[in-house]
Amino acid sequence: MKKPADATDRIASRAAEDSDFRARLVMNPKETIARDFGVTLDEDHEIHVHEETYSATHLVIPPHSKYSEAERKEAKAGATSLEFLRRTLHDPAPPMRPPAPERVRARKHAATPKALAKKGRESILRGLAFLESVVDESGAWHCIRFNIADPDIPRHFEKPPFISALCVLALESSDEARARALCDATRKYLVSTIEYPGLWRYYRHLPQDLDSTTVCSLVIGSHPWVFLGRNVPRILANRDDNGCFKTWMLEEDEPDVVSSFRIEADPVVNANVIAYLGDHPETRDAQRWLEALIIEDRLKDSSKWYPDTVTIYYATTRAMMCAEPALDSLRPILADRILDLGGGKGEFGNLLQTAQAVSALYNIDRLESIDVKRQVERIIGSQREDGSWPELLAFGDQSLRWGAFGQIGHGSESVTTAFCIEALERLVEALEA
Template identity: 60%
Template sequence: MSLFNRILNKASVDDNFRSRLLDNPKAAITQEFGLRFDEDQDIVVHEETDSTTHLILPPKDKLSVTERSEAKTGAASLDFLKKTMYDPAPPKRPSVSPKERVRLESDDTESLVNTARKSIVRGLNFLQTTVNETGAWHCIRFNVGDPNIPRHFERPPFISAFCALAIQRSKEPVARELYKQTKNYLVDTMEYPGFWRYYRHLPQDLDSSSLCSMVIDTHPWIGLGRNLPRILANRDNNGLFLTWVLNEDEPSVVSPFRMEADPVVNANIIAYAGDLPATKTAQQWLRELVEKDTNLEDASKWYPDPASIYYAIARATVRVQLGSEKFPLILAERILSLRDETSEFENVLQAAQAIVALHNIRQLHNLNVLHQIAYFVDSQQEDGSWPELLAFGDQSLRFGVVGQIGHGSESVTSAFCIEALECLLEALETEGSSGRVNVSRD
């Protein structure tokens, strides 16, 4: 049950709460349910009687009737795309090979921790130069198969939420300021009652909407669960959540073969919505994907790396218990199996997502924490960034003339590397002395 319905139910049986709710809605909701709303957001409660009826009008559409019509018919698709993308993006910089791994002596743990903290600050300072004045993060759209095809900047809300959730863990002042700016941007781009779209010419989608909702969870529309009914209703015949929200007034430019349920999208919805009857089937699906050791290489239409799937599932487990007490152990085994014969992950982005996932399921002791810290410190580039890598892309277009469309940037990789370093340092601080964290110097 959404918070909105819980409030209505309580107000119908508790006269004291009803009175407080009418007098000071925000204070009453915070006191009773613990949810704090943004200071610049007002809540007004209206009480109907048998002689007074209130009609609540939703806010006006941010697109005009003409723009909405052109988007629906596809006539404005290219125009919307040009407005969303910034052309061109610079060529991809060659990745700098990590320097020789820091040699860990018996007394250098404190020094490495201090170096890691400085690395986080350098990374955040780099991000501050890439997030624009509105709080929008950027990504680069490119063709995976043909690097000669022009690369484009893009700033969809999804990217901002994707990265903001990664730096949310950091308590550094720069991270707090970036997160605040991003929240403002996501509020500005939100459509009633809490939905977002990747490009303006595409339908609203649940991947963007669930991630953005988690970032601005103190906005009343989100805190009260105003978008939950539509999100929870957007399921296929098997009960799994579909990526796109295809209403009659939405653009019909998404081909049917791209409508299938995606494990990362379903995990993100669970992380936002929580343990509800409508999410039970998705929970079971994700649990079976992990427990049956399913080959996840082609399991997601949008996320090519299995680490991304495990990352999203692990985040969902913070909100919902997926399976028995053994589930985290099984998930950890799947994550660790991504390493090569030298016990290294494929690249720094995969390592970052794997480490955060292990941290979320309390299985980070399976890795040598000090060596992982050294790896991220050594992989950082001179300007404070980490290399651009493929973060996600439309896997349904991997064949044919168009080729596979990829998305990624140094900003995206950097946000996840910062999150991983914060997890590693947190593990050292909270569990290092307990013996639960591997800090051997072998």
């Protein structure tokens, strides 16, 4: 049972047919579910099973909101309050550091695969050491919010759950003990930010959204709300008339964001929903829509938040891995499109774009189509002495204008570093094969 869309129904159906399972489920629900379905559930969360009878009905009511009524009112008004927006940010961030000059590379292919794999492993460990120094004690990852068009506008740190989940999805590629420790700490942080029944939001003055909800759910699938699919009805209810998933979950008591925020179907968001829900009948319309966008080459301007085509390809291939056989028909065309981005030189764009392209090719079993040694050398050669890789635009709205905040972009050295580590893990694996 890897996907949540029908988890509760499957447990209930088995309990109806298997009296031994039913008895164990009532007596020891958490242990029974973990053993019989091969999952490790969040150890800090209890599960209680109540058996209804013909003379007793159980009514389950949701927990209180994490926020007081006053806080909810403030957040609802905060969508148009510059002062409230400032309070969602943290200490002013320092100016962006220039990229480290690439170190002189050895003669092409002079290093043996074994020697280069060793250098790649050392680079990964240095990157993890950097991340240990910047991920805060709670397990939250920091991103930087900046103005794309005007570098003189102050930059600020932010730490929405989405950023932490996005980076952990990349870092889960590593079996290094340091990587596992970072991921474990971040999972605990994400649990602390969850809202019933398994939803997340980017900022408190914004409504809950499917992008944050699905990437966070992918990371903490052991939480019972996620494993049992408590958030699935809300996700499925957030579709347009064509069956595609809308970004924002606008409810009556939620902040009503300005119209320019109300982008509806986004290819990356839909890919993330498919990754979470799996190859399920309820995701088939979204799958067909995403397939058509890619096959018909209509990705330009299709995403408001992810301006790079390679990012859409990366998210789509991740969905293919998580929700197999969903989107599998795209495998050959995605390989061709990604390789075309590299041109004859294998340069897929900046370092972040290259890292995502490498991982996307790995996801669809086409890593052998690129010069693995060249990519390892490029990524290693761009690493700073402190183990980081440079801050680059990861996502952002290049058209939005909010008073003094202007055109908003998001990225950080931590984000780039997580994706570079993922790419190096894939490349080193190929060198060691």
